[in-house]
Each structure stands twice: as C-alpha cells, then as structure tokens.
Amino acid sequence: MNACVIGLQWGDEGKGKVVDILAERSDIVVRYNGGANAGHTVIVGDNRFALHLLPSGSVRPDTICVIANAVAVDPEVLTGGIEMLESKGISLDGRLLVSQNAHVVLDYHKKEDHLREESLGTNKLGTTVRGIGPCYADKVGRSYAVRMADFRDLDALRAKLEKIVEYKNRIFAALYNSEPINADDIFDKCTVYAERLSPFIADTTEFLHRSVAQGKSILFEGAQGTLLDIDHGTFPYVTSSNSSSLGMPAGCGVPAKMVHTFIGVVKAYTTRVGSGPFPTEQDNETGRYIRDKGNEYGTTTGRPRRCGWFDAVAVSYAATIGAIDSIALMHLDTLAGLETLHVCRAYKIDQKETTFFPSDATKLRSAECVYQAVAGWDQDITDIKDFDDLPEAARDYVRLIEELTRRPVTMVGVGPKRDQIIFRQ
Numbered sequence: 001m002n003a004c005v006i007g008l009q010w011g012d013e014g015k016g017k018v019v020d021i022l023a024e025r026s027d028i029v030v031r032y033n034g035g036a037n038a039g040h041t042v043i044v045g046d047n048r049f050a051l052h053l054l055p056s057g058s059v060r061p062d063t064i065c066v067i068a069n070a071v072a073v074d075p076e077v078l079t080g081g082i083e084m085l086e087s088k089g090i091s092l093d094g095r096l097l098v099s100q101n102a103h104v105v106l107d108y109h110k111k112e113d114h115l116r117e118e119s120l121g122t123n124k125l126g127t128t129v130r131g132i133g134p135c136y137a138d139k140v141g142r143s144y145a146v147r148m149a150d151f152r153d154l155d156a157l158r159a160k161l162e163k164i165v166e167y168k169n170r171i172f173a174a175l176y177n178s179e180p181i182n183a184d185d186i187f188d189k190c191t192v193y194a195e196r197l198s199p200f201i202a203d204t205t206e207f208l209h210r211s212v213a214q215g216k217s218i219l220f221e222g223a224q225g226t227l228l229d230i231d232h233g234t235f236p237y238v239t240s241s242n243s244s245s246l247g248m249p250a251g252c253g254v255p256a257k258m259v260h261t262f263i264g265v266v267k268a269y270t271t272r273v274g275s276g277p278f279p280t281e282q283d284n285e286t287g288r289y290i291r292d293k294g295n296e297y298g299t300t301t302g303r304p305r306r307c308g309w310f311d312a313v314a315v316s317y318a319a320t321i322g323a324i325d326s327i328a329l330m331h332l333d334t335l336a337g338l339e340t341l342h343v344c345r346a347y348k349i350d351q352k353e354t355t356f357f358p359s360d361a362t363k364l365r366s367a368e369c370v371y372q373a374v375a376g377w378d379q380d381i382t383d384i385k386d387f388d389d390l391p392e393a394a395r396d397y398v399r400l401i402e403e404l405t406r407r408p409v410t411m412v413g414v415g416p417k418r419d420q421i422i423f424r425q
C-alpha cells in the first residue's frame with residue numbers, strides 16, 4: 001500500500017505527526033519537494049524532533065528514507081540533521097538515499113534570498129530565507145546549478161563553483177552593492193559535505209521503482225501545503241516547488257497511479273506564515289488565542305503564524321486538485337474554550353457567492369467570507385482516544401468539515417504527541 005500525505009492549507013498542518021504514525025506501516029518514506037524551508041515536528045516520548053530535510057520517518061530506526069530529485073538539499077542542514085539523530089542514538093547509515101539529481105542549496109543562495117527580500121521592503125514575500133527560491137531558479141536556469149552528483153567529482157565541482165561564484169558576485173555587487181563571496185570558502189565546505197554525504201547519494205528513481213516491484217509499502221511526504229504550490233497556490237505568495245500532490249510524480253519519478261491513497265492534512269483552523277492573502281484571518285483576540293494555545297510559531301524561523309478560522313473553500317480546492325481521498329484533521333484540541341466557532345463555507349466575490357477558490361491573489365484579497373457559526377466546547381479533549389467520547393460540539397464540528405469538503409475525516413489530532421490521535425476507520 002502506497003500513500004501520499006499532503007498539506008491542504010498554507011503549510012504547518014501537522015504532516016510530520018501523520019507521516020510518523022503512517023511510517024510505522026511503511027517500509028520507505030520519501031520527501032519529494034521543498035527543502036530546509038520545511039519544519040516537520042515529530043514528538044516521540046519526551047523527545048521533540050524538528051526535521052527540516054530528513055523525511056519524518058527518519059526517527060524510526062527501521063524505516064528507509066529517500067530524499068528525491070526535486071528536493072532542494074541544503075547539505076549543511078542535512079548533515080546537521082543526521083548528526084542530531086545520531087546524538088540521540090538513531091543512525092541513518094544504510095537507510096538514507098539522496099537523489100543524485102537533487103539540487104544543492106549553497107551559501108550564495110541564502111545570501112541572494114536575504115538580499116532580495118531586504119530590497120523588496122514592504123513588498124517582500126516573507127520567505128524563510130533558506131535559499132529555496134534562488135536554488136530552484138538556478139535549477140530552471142541550468143547554467144549555474146549544482147546537483148548532489150557533483151559531490152562525486154570534486155575537481156569538476158571546484159571549476160564549476162569558480163564560474164558560479166564569479167557570476168553571483170557580479171549580481172551581488174551590481175544589484176545589491178553587497179560584499180563578494182569567496183569560492184574557496186564554499187568549496188572547502190563542499191569537500192566536508194561530500195565526504196559526509198557521498199555514501200547516501202543514489203539513483204532514487206531506480207530504487208523506488210525496484211521497491212514498487214518488490215511490493216514494498218511507500219509513504220510520500222509532501223512539504224509545505226497545497227496553497228503554497230508554485231503553480232496552483234496563491235502566487236506570488238507561494239514557495240518555489242510544487243507543494244501539492246501534483247508535485248509528487250515529477251518530484252520523485254513515481255507516477256501518481258502507483259499511489260493507492262492520498263491523505264490531506266489540515267488544521268481545525270487555518271494558519272499562514274509570510275505575506276499573502278488569507279481570507280479567514282483573525283488579526284484579533286481570537287487569532288491570538290489560537291496562536292498561544294496552538295503554539296503557532298514557525299518551526300523553521302520561529303515567526304508567529306497568522307491565525308484564522310477553518311476555510312472550507314480553500315481546503316475543498318486543495319482536496320480537488322490533489323485527488324484527496326481522506327482528511328487528517330489536526331489540532332482539534334486547540335479550539336477548546338472558544339464559545340462559538342466559525343467555518344468559512346463560501347466566498348462572496350464581486351457580489352457573487354462562490355465555493356471555488358480563486359488562486360489569483362488579487363481576487364482572493366477581495367473575497368468576503370460567508371461563515372457558518374457553530375457551538376464550541378470547553379472540555380479538554382487531549383486524552384480522548386475514541387471519537388464517540390468527544391464532546392458533541394466537537395463531533396459536530398468534524399462532521400461539518402466532512403460535509404463541506406466532501407471528504408471523510410479519518411484521523412483527528414487531539415495533541416502533539418504520537419498517541420494523541422483518534423482513528424475513525
């Protein structure tokens with residue numbers, strides 16, 4: 001059984017926990033998009049793991065982990081992640097494969113990300129400044145790109161880096177009046193990365209197809225969320241990869257028809273970090289309540305997340321383009337204590353009511369939310385294991401989300417720990 005887990009909002013939906021739970025039944029977990037801009041939190045016992053590049057399955061000692069071709073690999077973050085797990089007694093030796101075709105994020109990408117954001121002032125995108133956009137730009141531009149396979153031939157890499165750094169320095173000086181970077185420094189770091197990471201570099205497409213043929217069960221882990229997808233999200237306030245399930249086949253070389261089930265992950269409310277339209281945003285007491293109770297601060301950047309009500313229009317769109325079969329509804333416990341909850345069931349745009357999400361940022365900004373108000377609940381639900389034991393209002397809330405998204409909610413998260421989840425099927 002192969003499954004794909006996808007965020008249906010603007011990221012941070014709680015995918016790490018869902019993947020970690022499903023990884024128990026999977027032989028292989030695959031990351032196929034994004035890079036160290038992601039922050040997947042997995043809590044095992046008293047240990048809290050913040051994973052940025054390693055698949056969430058990496059905390060399970062027997063799971064094979066694949067970082068596939070479309071991931072932007074920051075070798076510093078990857079080696080740091082491997083060492084962090086080793087320090088907790090979890091080794092990745094012999095069970096991590098990194099695609100030879102994956103593009104590498106180097107210091108000049110992070111510098112470029114930072115300089116561009118600074119220069120945009122109030123128009124900045126609010127990126128994570130992890131060099132993701134500049135790395136993907138070099139991938140598409142081709143002439144100045146570095147891939148994992150380049151770590152296998154250091155002489156050729158040195159020559160390549162000299163050419164790239166000369167080009168980048170011209171841009172840094174001309175556009176940003178910024179200090180040059182040094183090719184030798186970058187190359188020296190690359191020799192260290194090459195030594196550490198070479199044993200993991202592989203043809204992951206070949207490996208995955210061999211695994212499919214052997215009947216292994218594979219879990220595909222999407223990073224970010226569908227609404228941040230470069231083609232289908234709220235452009236330009238998006239990330240630089242296909243973070244919807246549509247990115248999965250190209251991202252790892254496995255066709256979507258080899259995946260048996262697509263699981264969409266949502267929060268019981270909505271959050272967003274960075275700039276961009278957010279129709280259900282509550283920049284008020286309710287938003288602050290959700291942020292504090294749900295600990296809504298970025299795993300990667302620590303930025304406070306913008307918080308708002310559940311947006312069924314946005315989630316239905318994400319579920320539709322992602323061919324989502326079922327929903328994992330996370331953070332239901334966070335809503336406890338709010339007297340009335342609001343769910344956005346339609347938008348009013350140009351005086352007309354619509355339930356189809358416009359990904360066009362200007363149109364979305366003009367959307368007025370049509371809310372359905374429902375009763376909240378006071379009880380702490382963090383110890384509940386059975387759906388029928390939830391307060392009636394909480395059950396009704398889950399059913400309303402099922403009705404509006406036309407998808408069954410098969411998992412309900414009631415707390416951050418691995419066992420704080422209710423399975424319904």
Ligand code: IMP
Binds near residue numbers: 223239
């Ligand atoms: P970038 O991916 O760093 O270029 O950032 C582009 C946009 O995507 C910004 O609004 C980021 O806050 C957002 N973003 C990127 N990665 C994540 C994530 O893992 N969770 C939530 N938002 C993200």
